[in-house]
Amino acid sequence: MKSQSTYKVPDGKLLKIFLDYDETSNVIRHIRITGDFFVYPEEAIELIEKKLINTAINKESLQKKISFIIHEHHIQFIGLNAEGLTKGILMCKL
Amino acid sequence: MREQWRLLQTGYDSAFSNMAIDKAILIANNKGRVPPTVRFYGWVPPAISIGYFQSLTDEVDIDICERLGVGYVRRITGGGAVFHEKEVTYSIVVPESHPEIPKNIIKSYGRICGAIIKGLEYLGIESAYAPINDIVAGGRKISGNAQTRKAGTVLQHGTVLMDVDVEKMFSLLKVPNEKIKDKLIADVKQRVTSIKHVVGNDVGFEEVASAMKRGFEEEFHVELIEGTLCDEERSLATKFEKECFSTEEWNFRR
Numbered sequence: 001m002k003s004q005s006t007y008k009v010p011d012g013k014l015l016k017i018f019l020d021y022d023e024t025s026n027v028i029r030h031i032r033i034t035g036d037f038f039v040y041p042e043e044a045i046e047l048i049e050k051k052l053i054n055t056a057i058n059k060e061s062l063q064k065k066i067s068f069i070i071h072e073h074h075i076q077f078i079g080l081n082a083e084g085l086t087k088g089i090l091m092c093k094l
Numbered sequence: 095m096r097e098q099w100r101l102l103q104t105g106y107d108s109a110f111s112n113m114a115i116d117k118a119i120l121i122a123n124n125k126g127r128v129p130p131t132v133r134f135y136g137w138v139p140p141a142i143s144i145g146y147f148q149s150l151t152d153e154v155d156i157d158i159c160e161r162l163g164v165g166y167v168r169r170i171t172g173g174g175a176v177f178h179e180k181e182v183t184y185s186i187v188v189p190e191s192h193p194e195i196p197k198n199i200i201k202s203y204g205r206i207c208g209a210i211i212k213g214l215e216y217l218g219i220e221s222a223y224a225p226i227n228d229i230v231a232g233g234r235k236i237s238g239n240a241q242t243r244k245a246g247t248v249l250q251h252g253t254v255l256m257d258v259d260v261e262k263m264f265s266l267l268k269v270p271n272e273k274i275k276d277k278l279i280a281d282v283k284q285r286v287t288s289i290k291h292v293v294g295n296d297v298g299f300e301e302v303a304s305a306m307k308r309g310f311e312e313e314f315h316v317e318l319i320e321g322t323l324c325d326e327e328r329s330l331a332t333k334f335e336k337e338c339f340s341t342e343e344w345n346f347r348r
Contacts, residue, residue: 006270013174013226014174016149016152018149032149032348033147034147034148034149034152034348035145035147035148036145036147036148036172036173036174036175037147037172038147038171038172038173038199038226038227038240038241039147039172040199040242040243041243041244042146042147042170042171042172042242045146045147076199078172078199078200078226079172079226
């Protein structure tokens with residue numbers, strides 16, 4: 001199932017997510033995280049997108065997974081955060 | 095004696111070439127081939143640049159760009175879509191380890207924007223840094239900025255708006271809902287300003303660039319010495335333009 005969302009991160013930037021997910025198992029098949037935020041290093045966004053494949057689409061799993069990737073790879077978000085990204089992904093299912 | 099940095103006035107170039115030159119300077123400085131560098135440039139034809147993380151097809155109306163002869167390019171820096179027409183664009187490349195550059199990214203945005211703010215002062219414009227990456231005059235955006243850091247080297251580039259045509263900009267950008275387009279245009283007109291708007295008359299590219307030069311010199315306690323791209327930078331720029339910035343693979347990758 002393909003879906004997308006637009007979410008203005010509080011005190012941050014405009015996040016636009018393009019999501020393809022499996023309705024039966026409720027997991028991410030493919031995700032594109034786009035917007036006018038900043039990620040250091042930039043290439044980390046592709047890593048995050050890759051690592052989110054097969055993650056269950058619920059608040060706990062997403063936030064835990066995103067926070068773990070950010071921490072593990074020393075990624076810095078500006079104008080975006082793990083909560084905002086989680087919210088943006090969840091909004092694709094509304 | 096004050097530390098000397100290089101000043102590059104590369105004039106007007108295409109979007110692909112402009113972004114390739116910025117990246118070439120970044121790589122050359124990272125390899126220790128060239129000193130810290132401040133560059134001023136313009137865009138011919140006018141062009142839209144989008145942030146690294148944006149989707150080109152979601153942000154930009156490619157058909158209209160092609161019809162109007164407006165270029166487009168994906169930047170290596172994050173941030174938003176910018177329509178570059180009547181503006182002075184700057185870039186600064188400097189090692190992260192330079193004592194004048196804060197390690198903290200937001201603080202370094204503030205420091206580099208400080209140079210633009212000082213430059214605007216020379217044009218009689220009072221402005222302030224508005225985190226994350228804007229400079230505002232009278233509460234309205236007059237400059238947008240974007241920074242990347244690669245292997246210990248900082249590249250920040252940004253715009254100093256000489257004049258702005260919000261209607262033209264919106265004809266090139268995709269809006270989520272055509273029905274609210276007029277309202278969006280009205281909102282942006284309220285939020286954006288330009289040198290022409292603030293001082294009441296046209297100020298030329300050279301005058302703006304020369305004010306910005308003084309701004310950088312003052313902010314960073316350096317002397318900017320006019321120079322040229324070195325041979326290595328030229329060949330890197332040609333390579334990056336051909337292999338990256340002019341390719342569909344790069345521009346449409348997200």
